[in-house]
Amino acid sequence: MTDQQLSVQPSTRRDALTFCVFGVLVFAVNVFLYLSGFELHQAVWGLMYIASAALFFLGVAKLIEPPISLMISPREIRYEHRRGTWHIDWENVIRFDIPRVHRGAELEELPYIGFRLKDIEPVLDTISPRLAVHLVSEQRHLLAAALRRELASGGDYTPYYDIPTSYKTASGKVYRGVQALFAVRCEQLRQLLGYDLYVPSSALDRPLDEFCQWLHQVESHRHNVDQL
Structure with a gap:
């Protein structure tokens, strides 16, 4: 019997880096607009910060998932x-x-x-x-x-x-x-x-x-x- 194994990668890890990058990008844009004196309602600033954090932490949550969800061998x-x-x-x-x-x-x-x-x-x-x-x-x-x-x-x-x-x-x-x-x-x-x-x-x-x-x-x- 062969010892070869098949591996299955979870769909939850897809686009993990993309979420992290977008989270950082939204945060950077938010900081840039704030330092540039761009006027926005306080609620809008808050929503942008929340969105950046949500995107980033969602990406991190995907990254910490194991890269392999199932290992299938003949046994x-x-x-x-x-x-x-x-x-x-x-x-x-x-x-x-x-x-x-x-x-x-x-x-x-x-x-x-x-x-x-x-x-x-x-x-x-x-x-x-x-x-x-x-x-x-x-x-x-x-x-x-x-x-x-x-x-x-x-x-x-x-x-x-x-x-x-x-x-x-x-x-x-x-x-x-x-x-x-x-x-x-x-x-x-x-x-x-x-x-x-x-x-x-x-x-x-x-x-x-x-x-x-x-x-x-x-x-x-x-x-x-x-x-x-």
Whole structure:
């Protein structure tokens, strides 16, 4: 089996330098006009300073994102985030696709790629605590959307937001703390949407449907992944 890896660059890093440059440029123009005695309303000066800061810090936020969001090898898929990583073996993947929720008689795609696993334990054993906490927080809106669309209206959502004290896997292993919190969230999303782990579209380098098709090709030819 080859050790060749495929890498995916997140779309969130696109135009990062452009945002930084424009932020600095707007600030420089603002300072130049001010020193030149150009008269503007105080609110306009404030808006220009806010705009320059917003552009610059947005660019910085893009720059601090990891240059690679996914590393795909013949053995595993690794998700890279500035708060940590998770990885899953291909042999542990049952299926992956774009999760969907019901909107009336139609299905609406959510901006994620979902992975359904045979066993969540390997992920719980290796995920970094900071990333686990971040994903639980980041996916609150995903859980909310799933609850609204997939559960009967008027249902009690409170149990879905309770903080668990522990989580017991099918093998009998008990997790506590951050691992238990993350495990319960994965289980909830699995019940509602059919998948355990979710990668947002912003972490991908192409549209969701194209990425999903490409990943299926990688899966089919993963022993020759260097040829894709």
